[in-house]
Amino acid sequence: MPMNEENKEFRPLIVAFCCNWCSYAGADLAGSSRLSYPADVKIIRVPCSGRVNPMFILRAFERGADGVIICGCHPGDCHYSTGNYYARRRMALLFSMLEYMGIENGRTRVEWCSAAEGAKFSKTMNEFCEKVKSLGQNVRLGDLRCKN
Amino acid sequence: MQELINRLKELLADGTVVRVIGWKKGDMPYNPEPAYFEKAEDFDNFVYDGFCGANLSKMMIEAAKLEGKTAVCLKPCDTYSFNQLIREHRVNRENTYIIGVGCRGKLDIEKARKAGIKGIKSVSGVDIEGDGDVTFDTIYGEKKMAYSDLMLDRCHVCKGKDHVIFDEVIGESKDTGDKDRFEDVIKIEKMTPEERFAFFKSELSKCIRCNACRNVCPACSCRKCVFDNTKFDSQQKANVDSFEEKMFHIIRAFHVAGRCTDCGECSRVCPEGIPLHLFNRKFIKDIDEFYGEFQAGKDPEAQSPLTDFTFDDLEPKDAVGRGE
Numbered sequence: 001m002p003m004n005e006e007n008k009e010f011r012p013l014i015v016a017f018c019c020n021w022c023s024y025a026g027a028d029l030a031g032s033s034r035l036s037y038p039a040d041v042k043i044i045r046v047p048c049s050g051r052v053n054p055m056f057i058l059r060a061f062e063r064g065a066d067g068v069i070i071c072g073c074h075p076g077d078c079h080y081s082t083g084n085y086y087a088r089r090r091m092a093l094l095f096s097m098l099e100y101m102g103i104e105n106g107r108t109r110v111e112w113c114s115a116a117e118g119a120k121f122s123k124t125m126n127e128f129c130e131k132v133k134s135l136g137q138n139v140r141l142g143d144l145r146c147k148n
Numbered sequence: 149m150q151e152l153i154n155r156l157k158e159l160l161a162d163g164t165v166v167r168v169i170g171w172k173k174g175d176m177p178y179n180p181e182p183a184y185f186e187k188a189e190d191f192d193n194f195v196y197d198g199f200c201g202a203n204l205s206k207m208m209i210e211a212a213k214l215e216g217k218t219a220v221c222l223k224p225c226d227t228y229s230f231n232q233l234i235r236e237h238r239v240n241r242e243n244t245y246i247i248g249v250g251c252r253g254k255l256d257i258e259k260a261r262k263a264g265i266k267g268i269k270s271v272s273g274v275d276i277e278g279d280g281d282v283t284f285d286t287i288y289g290e291k292k293m294a295y296s297d298l299m300l301d302r303c304h305v306c307k308g309k310d311h312v313i314f315d316e317v318i319g320e321s322k323d324t325g326d327k328d329r330f331e332d333v334i335k336i337e338k339m340t341p342e343e344r345f346a347f348f349k350s351e352l353s354k355c356i357r358c359n360a361c362r363n364v365c366p367a368c369s370c371r372k373c374v375f376d377n378t379k380f381d382s383q384q385k386a387n388v389d390s391f392e393e394k395m396f397h398i399i400r401a402f403h404v405a406g407r408c409t410d411c412g413e414c415s416r417v418c419p420e421g422i423p424l425h426l427f428n429r430k431f432i433k434d435i436d437e438f439y440g441e442f443q444a445g446k447d448p449e450a451q452s453p454l455t456d457f458t459f460d461d462l463e464p465k466d467a468v469g470r471g472e
């Protein structure tokens with residue numbers, strides 16, 4: 001049976017780490033305001049963007065994610081005062097390292113998004129999804145040591 | 149070397165220390181190994197020459213827990229690692245007597261092998277006081293090589309001739325640095341993403357996960373490592389899943405980011421010759437560029453950049469794509 005044209009289209013798998021106190025609520029607001037964002041985005045709730053271990057991101061990629069986005073409170077608004085400042089440093093270094101290793105830099109992103117910014121959340125996710133779609137499937141991080 | 153041995157024997161005899169950590173002769177003239185010395189006669193095997201590249205500071209984690217004081221021989225660059233261990237409360241400074249030993253660059257036998265020197269019977273000209281070429285007596289005759297051509301890569305980016313922490317210094321040191329520390333990193337940064345990926349893929353696929361880089365690293369001093377699993381003995385060191393297998397080096401580099409003193413031990417011990425320091429140096433370069441110059445281990449009181457922040461740090465999106 002010929003495959004449906006629609007099914008052939010590449011759908012990226014995107015993992016979004018959302019801070020419980022802002023972006024997760026922002027996603028809620030986007031939903032209750034009827035603002036759409038792609039269903040390819042899979043949200044994982046974390047207590048704070050500072051909870052996101054760089055290993056989470058690498059593991060997501062290794063398990064087949066095509067893009068990873070981390071959403072946290074705006075700097076200065078962290079529920080735990082300083083969590084997102086640490087996250088900012090870590091992610092800057094990690095993303096720079098991934099770029100150094102030749103991973104396309106559009107696959108990772110950090111966005112600060114408050115609970116009141118449902119529109120921004122939906123816009124960011126749409127943008128990011130388009131970007132990852134244009135990059136195509138994530139091959140490099142899944143196969144770094146030619147084991148598969 | 150004799151001066152050093154005499155002083156160590158003296159320290160043992162007068163009871164200042166009860167043991168010494170140094171190097172003893174290996175089974176080949178070019179592979180001395182770290183060892184404990186507890187009696188005067190043990191020193192017959194003591195050696196300190198150009199091939200004593202091993203950083204002994206990590207051995208002090210366990211040695212400083214033993215009864216009595218331990219003397220440890222540290223080269224100038226090793227003292228940075230020791231300072232960093234003090235910073236992390238991993239060694240007991242009171243139980244340690246640091247002998248700063250002189251250094252004029254350490255040698256890499258692989259460089260001689262690459263130059264086609266094989267069947268080595270003995271080596272001369274590698275003494276710590278000497279100055280001049282290294283002579284190899286091989287089964288094919290005598291071969292000469294300039295000292296600096298034989299030096300480890302890390303010695304070409306020497307951190308300087310000063311010990312940052314010591315109780316006493318024996319012997320003269322020399323700053324052997326003649327290359328820019330970030331030269332190799334910048335070279336890779338200038339490649340296209342495809343070339344970079346191909347480069348790292350070819351390098352990392354050589355890894356046999358022997359864990360030598362982790363075991364030798366003075367910054368990798370956790371009692372329980374994320375790469376250990378719950379099994380016993382050597383099985384404990386086997387990778388838990390394919391994820392670890394692939395990401396081992398990125399994760400390890402990230403764990404030591406901001407704490408790595410760039411001692412270069414990881415690249416020295418790698419049996420496959422993977423340039424692992426390129427990861428650590430990239431983090432050091434980024435930290436210097438983003439958050440101001442920082443040399444881990446220089447100051448035992450300094451805050452590591454990754455446990456610190458400022459209100460107007462660089463945004464992650466500005467950290468990437470700088471070369472474009």
